[in-house]
Amino acid sequence: MDSLSIVCDADIEEIGKNIAEAISGDELDYILVEKIPHSSSNRYFLTVKTDGELSSIKISEIIGSWIVNVYIQTLVRKMLGLYFSQSDLDKKRILESASKKTSVLKNNYYKEYVVKKLTKYFETENSLIIDGFLRFRLFEYREEVFNALYDAVEEFYAEKEYEEFLELISAYIKEKPAMIDLLHIKHDFDGKFYFYDFKKNNIAVDIEKSDEINLIENFLTREDILMSILITLAPKRIIWHNKCQIQNLTIMNTVSELFKERFSVCKGCELCET
16 A cells, blocks of 8 residues: 555554654655544544555554554543543542553553554545444453453452541541550561450450351451450550561551551560561
């Protein structure tokens, strides 16, 4: 083919520059990128005319690379606006998460898949509407993008519910009378939690029996029981020991979020070394 036209609802100037660089100066007749206002957005038109023959493989590689590296973010934003309804702030969080998830769709496997589809298409065509091509010729790739976005949305709602739950529990703890002024928590190498008073004397808490029963029945974990104890005691101050022994910092971070300024981490003491 000696001419090519591309239509897209995203800026395709980068495609035009890359095509211009790939074509010999003597063979290039002209290349033009225009932006025309559309009813809902802008439309970009790219027109290429050469005196020679355009390589469909080279053109496909340029467009395919642009789709998997650049246009994928436009596609995610369009899908988010089309299928999900959130505030601008929520959308920003979802898009940040979706961007990380779609990074796996930028590897060579997906690029080769897109390039192969484009090369096949340009065997008989010299005009391309990118959005339509994605919808009808790259529907498998488009589905992968949607699945990544859907996972990001699901995670967002789960995190939001978790944040609202923490706010509720935190408000409850603030209003609840403290049953103990200072509570030391030690997380040991055996995965268990131990409790000490302000003199660092061990506090006998009936946790092991409940722990064993509930772990067997798969109802509660040690972390669940710890949270139940802390909510019940509502200590005025908590000091966490042996941070280095904990493999999953989620529980410690949760306690920190709940008790805020009442929570601190010990930098090292005789209790940590015992």
